[in-house]
Amino acid sequence: MPIVMMKTEKEALAWLLTKYEVPFSEQDLDLDMPLQPWRCARKYTELRNLVNKGTVEHPCLLRFCHLTGRNTSLENLLYREFDLAEFITGHRIVALHAAFTEGRSGSVIIRLDNGVVGSVEVGNQLPDGADEVDRHEIIARRGVASDIVVDTQIPQQSVYLYKEEGTETYKDTDSELFGLSGEQIERVRAKFAFLKDRGSAPEHLTQDAHIKAAVEAALKSNETHKKIVL
Amino acid sequence: MKPVKIAILSLTHGHTRKYFQTLHDNPALDWVAVSAETEEVKEVFYHYGYNEIPCYMSDDEMFDAHPEIEAVVIASANSRHLEQVRNCARRGIHILSMKIPTFDLEEYDEMMKLVSEAGIVCQIELEMxxxxxxxxxxxxxxxxxxxxxxxxxxxxxxxxxxxxxxxxxxxxxxxxxxxxxxxxxxxxxxxxxxxxxxxxxxxxxxxxxxxxxxxxxxxxxxxxxxxxxxxxxxxxxxxxxxxxxxxxxxxxxxxxxxxxxxxxxxxxxxxxxxxxxxxxxxxxxxxxxxxxxxxxxxxxxxxxxxxxxFDEWIGLIDEFVDCIRNHHTPLINLGWHxxxxxxxxxxxxxxxxxxxxxx
The missing domain is CATH 3.30.360.10 (Dihydrodipicolinate Reductase; domain 2)
Incomplete structure (x- = not known):
């Protein structure tokens, strides 16, 4: 039984739901719900596990960074990174201070309800065709956890193919959803998890409102040059 | 598709624990039982939390208690594989073998003959x-x-x-x-x-x-x-x-x-x-x-x-089920391997x- 090449998110979602015998309707495949899908990415669940299980003990500082091309808005980047800060640590953002330039790049310093502080660097000025750069580092009294290997600045790939015409790279992480991009896999996995347990809608909606408020606060902080308490 | 009723034998191979979640989660499988070689191994198994799965202290005891078992993962030392393949072939039970069926080519050829004559699936676990x-x-x-x-x-x-x-x-x-x-x-x-x-x-x-x-x-x-x-x-x-x-x-x-x-x-x-x-x-x-x-x-x-x-085991088991239910030959079969x-x-x-x- 070969690995199936998935072409669309909808096809992949239907395939997963069928395989795992989760009842669904055609409408479910077009589900439009703020699910914070990055929470389903393996690297973030593993970072969260490292914190939750006490492998890194007593986090004190977060160092997050996410740089993309022009097609991703700063607001969307902030939404994702703020939610990841809360997901990985299990604590909520209670205050922040932001400094952006021309709505294209900048940083936010956040404080969580347990006193942990974090830097969130964001920007959408990578040239077309460049791979996104992201980093999520948790510095604790015991240990550091990160999704970037030591002594490098950029995320690694699984496959590097060096040819006369240039270098191709690939990073495939999910054999059941082979063929989809990392972001597509996050969305499909999130919808699948939601449809398996439909009771989680209130949590997602509450989190969505909270993170949107944090993003708004960051934009306001940038304008007012003030720290904002949420 | 009717779930395949499956068991794990011995629990002493290093890959054993990789199967637990897949056997538990995959609706194409009905995880019936396991057999353990020692009380210590049994204790380690229950440490993983699958308390609803009965654990027997011999393969035969398990097979006799659960005649519904259709397939097994042979998760034992290489030296035990031949006797377990013989037992499974005699009972018509499909086999997911660890990566080394045996290094003895006479034993290997006996396994091929047993599997062929019993008409069972024998897939080799090369999860890569x-x-x-x-x-x-x-x-x-x-x-x-x-x-x-x-x-x-x-x-x-x-x-x-x-x-x-x-x-x-x-x-x-x-x-x-x-x-x-x-x-x-x-x-x-x-x-x-x-x-x-x-x-x-x-x-x-x-x-x-x-x-x-x-x-x-x-x-x-x-x-x-x-x-x-x-x-x-x-x-x-x-x-x-x-x-x-x-x-x-x-x-x-x-x-x-x-x-x-x-x-x-x-x-x-x-x-x-x-x-x-x-x-x-x-x-x-x-x-x-x-x-x-x-x-x-x-x-x-x-x-x-x-x-x-972590997910090599998902595809591996999917292929095993497909071979059993749809009479396909595994990619990694005894002949190829x-x-x-x-x-x-x-x-x-x-x-x-x-x-x-x-x-």
Whole structure:
């Protein structure tokens, strides 16, 4: 039984739901719900596990960074990174201070309800065709956890193919959803998890409102040059 | 599709615990029972929390209590595989075999005959075929992205499992008998080489060729207190001219834990399957288990790779179910896999003679 090449998110979602015998309707495949899908990415669940299980003990500082091309808005980047800060640590953002330039790049310093502080660097000025750069580092009294290997600045790939015409790279992480991009896999996995347990809608909606408020606060902080308490 | 009623035998193989979640989650399976070789093994099994699965102290006791069992994962020491295959064939039970059915080719041929006559599925567990990175590599090969392949170099290097799975450190249980590596060497066949057939298989798949000759050399053990080889290098040529270098060593040191747990590794990355392949159109570097996430926290405050790749077992089991229900032949069946076993045997023969072995 070969690995199936998935072409669309909808096809992949239907395939997963069928395989795992989760009842669904055609409408479910077009589900439009703020699910914070990055929470389903393996690297973030593993970072969260490292914190939750006490492998890194007593986090004190977060160092997050996410740089993309022009097609991703700063607001969307902030939404994702703020939610990841809360997901990985299990604590909520209670205050922040932001400094952006021309709505294209900048940083936010956040404080969580347990006193942990974090830097969130964001920007959408990578040239077309460049791979996104992201980093999520948790510095604790015991240990550091990160999704970037030591002594490098950029995320690694699984496959590097060096040819006369240039270098191709690939990073495939999910054999059941082979063929989809990392972001597509996050969305499909999130919808699948939601449809398996439909009771989680209130949590997602509450989190969505909270993170949107944090993003708004960051934009306001940038304008007012003030720290904002949420 | 009716779920396949499945059980696990013995629970002593290092890969045993990899199946627990898949057997539990996959609706195409009905996990009926397990058999354990010792009370200690049983206790470890229940430590994983699958308390609803009955555990028996012998295969026959389990089979007699559950005549509905259709298939098993044979998760035992290599030395037990033949008797368990005989038992399953007699009962008409499908088999998912660990990566080494046996190194004894007479036993191997008996297994092939038993499986064929019983009309059962026997799939060999070479899980790398269900790894998404390897799948990408296969696609790139299918597109001939490298042109004419010239060199195929691969690692399958890990820590040594002998402290957690002691049979792997006993030549009779791993290799099948006590055969010295070479004259004057106090070590015996059955170590790292026996643990890592994957790259010997993958080169055959990806190049579409067969071995022409193979040469192997063992180094001094980095664990002087085990009686099998732990570092070994292999090179040679395929019949289509591709040269190869394979490293199947246990070259990553470990804490000597009795049960695998956080802190097992001393070197940060405890398992690596990397490929470095050259061809007329370029070069491909592949890390089948990376990138990951990393930490230097508990329990030992050492820099450590926390793996994010786990799902090989899902695809492997999906294929097994498909073969049972739809009467397909597994990609890695006994017939295909025999040559890989012969290649491993040839490495030991090369170590013994100090010369390449021709096929």
């Amino acid at each position: 075929h269900y790894n998404p990175v390897v799948h990408r590599m296969k696609e790139l090969f299918a597109k001939e992205s490298l042109g004419r392949v010239s060199a195929f170099n691969a690692t399958n290097i890990t820590l040594s499992p002998v402290w957690a799975f002691p049979w792997q450190g006993v030549p009779e249980l791993s290799w099948g008998s006590r055969v010295p590596l070479r004259e004057g060497d106090g070590r015996f066949r059955g170590g790292a080489l026996c643990d890592h057939p994957h790259i010997f298989d993958m080169i055959r798949h990806l190049t579409g060729s067969d071995y022409e000759y193979i040469y192997a050399e063992v180094g001094p053990n980095i664990r002087p207190d085990i009686e099998e080889e732990d570092v070994i290098l292999v090179n040679g040529k395929m019949k289509n001219g591709v040269s190869f270098l394979l490293d199947p060593s246990w070259s990553r040191l470990e804490e000597r834990l009795k049960v695998p747990a956080p802190g097992w590794e001393i070197f940060p990355k405890r398992m690596e399957v990397n490929f470095n392949i050259s061809g007329s159109k370029g070069v491909m570097l592949v890390d089948s288990f990376g990138p990951n996430v990393y930490h230097n926290g508990a329990p030992n405050d050492r820099y450590t790779v926390q793996y994010t790749y 025999r040559r890989t076993i012969e290649a491993v045997n040839a490495c030991y023969e090369s170590v013994r003679t100090g010369q390449p072995v021709y096929f």
